[in-house]
Amino acid sequence: MMKKIKVISCVITVAIMTLIFFFSSQTAAESSETSRGLTEDIANLIATYVHIWSADQITDIIHTFVRKVAHFALYFSLGLSASVSIYLIFGYKRLKLMLITLAFCFLYAITDEIHQMFVPGRAAMIRDVIIDSCGALCSIAIFVTANNVYLRRKERGL
Secondary structure: OHHHHHHHHHHHHHHHHHHHHHHHHOOHHHHHHHHHHHHHHHHHHHHHHOOOOOHHHHHHHHHHHHHHHHHHHHHHHHHHHHHHHHHHHHOOOHHHHHHHHHHHHHHHHHHHHHHHOOOOOOOOOHHHHHHHHHHHHHHHHHHHHHHHHHHHHHHHOO
8 A cells, every 4th residue: 555655646746747847848928828828817807806907907917926826836736746755765754854855846946947948938047946946845844844743643642
């Protein structure tokens, strides 16, 4: 059973990495179109309740924000799945688990940005590596904290 869980956690991690690679492979126009669709949906919802701006104005205002939240969310997911995988496979705990998982996600974010340099209309952005790393760090910290609480309760027989 534990072997299946290890395999599943690794498959999820690779799937998230593949999804990130797919999004990074989109040209600038394709990427903008993908995020613009979601942004327009959010803007239409906001415009329904906030009558100060039109949906187009709201779209322009929040488009970059939506794109950066997507970076954060993808790497939040990667950090969580990588934490679980590294914990289950190597048994690292606390600080060692955090550092190794963060290094893994940070290096993947760097390679992702380098990859984008070769995609038409895209560029490598240090800001995106920072956002990606922050997303990963948040989920890693949550996992390590939850795991520590679980292990302490288990030791106490609770």
